[in-house]
Amino acid sequence: MAFSPSSSSPSTQHLHFLHQLTSIISTDELKQPLPLPSFLKSNSLPRILSISANLADAQSFLAGVDNPTSLLTYSTVLRSLCRSSDKNLVVTSMVVYKEMLGKGIRPDNFTFPSLLKVFANSRALRAGEVLHSHILKLGLDADVYVINNLMSLYAVCGEIGSTKKLFDRFPERDLVSWTTLITGYKKAGFPKEAVQVFVQMMNENLRADGMTIAAVLSACAELGDLQLGRSLHKYVDVHKLDSDVFVGNALVDMYSKCGHIDSAYKLFGKMPVRNIVSWNSMILGFVEIGEFSRALQLFRQMQCEGVQPDGFTLTGVLNSCASLGALDLGRWVHAYISRNGIRGDGIIGNALVNMYAKCGRIDQARKVFDEMSHKDVYTYTSMILGFAMHGRGEDALELFADMLRIGVKPNEVTFVGVLAACSHAGLVDVGLRFFENMSIEYGVTPQIEHYGCVVDMLGRAGLLEEAQEFILSMPVEPDAFIWGSLLGACKNYSEVALGETIMKQLVELEPDKEGAYVLMSNLYASSNRHDDGYRIRKTMRMNKVRKTPGCSLIEVEGIVHEFRKGDKSHPQAKQIYAMVDEFADRLKMLLSDKECHHHSERLAIAFGLISTKPNMPLRITKNLRICDDCHNVIKSISELYDREIVVRDRYRFHHFKDGLCSCNEFW
């Protein structure tokens, strides 16, 4: 060990330490002028420094021309440093520490915690190890603050074994040591061990405080252990820790991750103090389980209470807008981002592209895309998927080529987009080539989704036999999506016999789901075999097959209205139904199936027509695939009422205008 405080002179120490330092950070870094530590710029100058008349004095002070015995000065400086947001903090603190040693000042137990914290924040493990050796040499390894900070450093650097060793060998460990170990295990990816440590701690009759509980709760959330979570909640109540915002947030997150969103929400409602973490946890908790309307509702409440959203909130909101087709709110978020100078690159930009694409504004998505200076695989993939959903296969492929040219590596989702684009554009050969090359050329192994895309592609093109052969040759078991997509193709090409075979497979896989029955009954209908269709519907009723209720959304003046088939709960239900009946009257010629008259998309369109200005395009988001009947009716509505109607169904966009649809009957 080079550094020996008792025997070496200050200058020898200096040299040895310099040697150690340079092995950790490059000499170039050390030669660079010391960046001005930001604590010198702030108002919170350490008292001993604020006496300095100006910054230059302070700098020269730091440069080492001052009083060589002021240990307190250096410790204070180091402590201020560890709170600063200086980017070169590790180097800066090392240089200050080095100067201190150079002056022959012997660090004490107050010096190390802040230094260790800086290194921990930057995951500077090697630098931390050097400090550890200094600590041992100085005999400061019996100080609880020093040891706790060392433990923490090793934990965040992934050296949980060293953390545990320190903990085990340290007799004076306190509540902070226990909490540090718990957090360490959790952060290192061992939530189970974190909980075990907590149990052991309680068995030793130590009393957990809010910080400990928050730490265990986060491990508990990761484990999804509701039972433990509830007993921790009880502990919180008994020990009156519920006013602690950290504890509250940890409880909200725990309930949300354990699948009890309503308990989380109830707790959130009762929190005496909330911060941005509380709001984000709750909003993103709703997003996580697909409760987008509730996420947006909560976001509105957050706005009303004057809480400023951050980037995380906004991506959650954009995500919800994308799912619901809530274009107005999405645009508001876009404006908010611009107004507040929030960087539109990166995740937020990607979320914006996705939102515009999913809300039917593919042009706007492209605009945001083009304006982004940094584009990554998410950016390209969002845009490619957007084009695919809009049936713009060539645009998608062109973008894919751009992406390769620029050197952005496609991943498995990109290929879903590329194959879907080929499928929707009828580019079978091109698509098959991509599929064959994706693993060899791009290192992306095809997964079931990709096989599904190929089946879909072949099926749409009417290559039903090829599709069937392809399924049989797949190295993975076909799932319900694959069979469903082939059955859909049978429907398009009125292939009753093949359809019947596939339906059997599908019913076996998902006996209680409607998909197979609905497709088959449509297939019979399209082949004029109405009796068979009726038989299928009867079987469905008898087998109590569960139906996913059709649901359509339309946003009017920033509010998303939801309609379900036959639903009369809307305040304007009377006018809406009058309008729907008007459709039926005026479109009699189409001989539409009565069953479909009150389909959710018709209700949404009727509401849109009576509540928006004449030239406004209507944008509908539907959870299922549009049925043939409604597809025909909407085409006629677009002509009769002279409205552009954009419908996003489960699979793609339909832009209806002047009696035509952008999908060219191909969906």
Place this chain on the structure above:
DNA sequence: TTGTCATGCT
């Protein structure tokens, strides 16, 4: 002087 909560894009 030390330890606590959460999170985003395809």
